[in-house]
Amino acid sequence: MKMSFRWYGQGNDPISLDDIRQIPGVEEIVWALHDKQAGELWTEQEVQKAVHYIENHGLKATIVESINIHEDIKLGLPTRDAYIETYKESLKNLGKNGVKVICYNFMPIFDWTRTEMFHPLSDGSTALFFDKEKIMSIDPQELVEIVEKESRGLTLPGWEPERLIKIKELFDAYQGFTDDKLRENFNYFIDAIMPTCEEYDIKMAIHPDDPPFSIFGLPRLANSQENIRKLLSLNTSVYNGLTFCTGSLGADLNNNLVDMLDEFKDRVHFMHVRNVKVYDNGDFSEVSHRTQDGTVDITGIMRTLARMNFEGYVRPDHGRHVFGENETNVRPGYGLYDRAMGAMYLTGCWDMAKGL
Ligand code: CS2
Numbered sequence: 466m467k468m469s470f471r472w473y474g475q476g477n478d479p480i481s482l483d484d485i486r487q488i489p490g491v492e493e494i495v496w497a498l499h500d501k502q503a504g505e506l507w508t509e510q511e512v513q514k515a516v517h518y519i520e521n522h523g524l525k526a527t528i529v530e531s532i533n534i535h536e537d538i539k540l541g542l543p544t545r546d547a548y549i550e551t552y553k554e555s556l557k558n559l560g561k562n563g564v565k566v567i568c569y570n571f572m573p574i575f576d577w578t579r580t581e582m583f584h585p586l587s588d589g590s591t592a593l594f595f596d597k598e599k600i601m602s603i604d605p606q607e608l609v610e611i612v613e614k615e616s617r618g619l620t621l622p623g624w625e626p627e628r629l630i631k632i633k634e635l636f637d638a639y640q641g642f643t644d645d646k647l648r649e650n651f652n653y654f655i656d657a658i659m660p661t662c663e664e665y666d667i668k669m670a671i672h673p674d675d676p677p678f679s680i681f682g683l684p685r686l687a688n689s690q691e692n693i694r695k696l697l698s699l700n701t702s703v704y705n706g707l708t709f710c711t712g713s714l715g716a717d718l719n720n721n722l723v724d725m726l727d728e729f730k731d732r733v734h735f736m737h738v739r740n741v742k743v744y745d746n747g748d749f750s751e752v753s754h755r756t757q758d759g760t761v762d763i764t765g766i767m768r769t770l771a772r773m774n775f776e777g778y779v780r781p782d783h784g785r786h787v788f789g790e791n792e793t794n795v796r797p798g799y800g801l802y803d804r805a806m807g808a809m810y811l812t813g814c815w816d817m818a819k820g821l
């Protein structure tokens with residue numbers, strides 16, 4: 466495996482690459498041009514600049530998370546073809562500059578959803594929290610207000626203000642939209658970009674839906690073993706692959722993660738490994754990466770990866786806010802310390818399993 470760490474870019478992330486470099490085993494930066502809207506072109510010059518900046522800090526820039534998919538592609542509107550052409554152009558510019566994997570999602574309207582960003586845990590740290598009953602009882606506009614208030618002025622991926630102004634319009638567009646319809650539009654998109662991916666050797670890795678069940682009546686595609694199997698079989702190129710996010714999939718206790726990893730291993734290009742603690746009422750809290758702290762079998766996952774000699778990329782995912790970070794301008798889920806501890810824990814599990 467190759468250990469990586471997500472970074473929000475120069476001037477946009479309070480954490481520096483010099484800090485990240487000090488985490489043992491981390492060689493790769495998971496990056497993006499965070500000021501780009503969905504549908505905008507990533508020019509070769511912009512890509513080169515970002516890649517050079519990362520490489521000049523002694524790190525590699527092989528993984529991008531995410532080039533967001535324009536809503537018209539998910540909705541299957543006639544304008545989608547132009548957006549797909551732009552997407553392909555961005556892929557070319559990335560492929561030419563050494564990028565190998567793109568993590569992206571195909572969730573309607575929202576990226577990940579939580580009801581609290583700084584939920585107090587019993588050890589005095591804080592973490593992201595999902596209150597199921599609350600989500601089921603509020604409307605999307607109220608959710609937007611919660612996220613805006615809780616994010617302390619930092620833009621969260623997938624929650625860009627430009628996107629949120631259009632919430633009402635978007636919900637109207639998705640009225641009566643089924644899972645099958647969304648799957649059909651995914652199929653159209655993936656078939657259209659596969660030749661470019663193959664030519665430029667750049668693997669697509671779809672991120673599971675978070676949470677892995679429908680909210681506000683929106684369709685879901687990448688939330689269960691059966692649905693992921695369908696996605697991967699729509700186009701069987703290895704370039705149509707998966708980001709296996711244990712925290713997202715693990716929020717549904719019906720998902721047997723080790724089993725899923727075993728089935729999809731040849732198509733998994735990127736692992737997000739993190740723990741969550743799921744409660745009986747369906748609420749879940751993010752916790753440390755340690756296996757005993759939540760309901761995800763983290764050691765089982767790492768043992769499986771080691772057994773299969775996983776050669777893809779791994780990153781710790783969301784962390785708690787610890788060591789006083791809560792009082793700083795930390796980006797929810799993306800502080801330095803708990804993710805650094807997570808990276809070390811995962812590396813430790815791997816090394817033990819490998820007998821190193
Ligand atoms: C990430 C997602 O922070 C997170 O939860 O895992 O925002 C992820 O980047 C996207 O869903 C992938 O496009």
Ligand code: MN
Nearest residue numbers: 710713737782
């Ligand atoms: Mn993830």
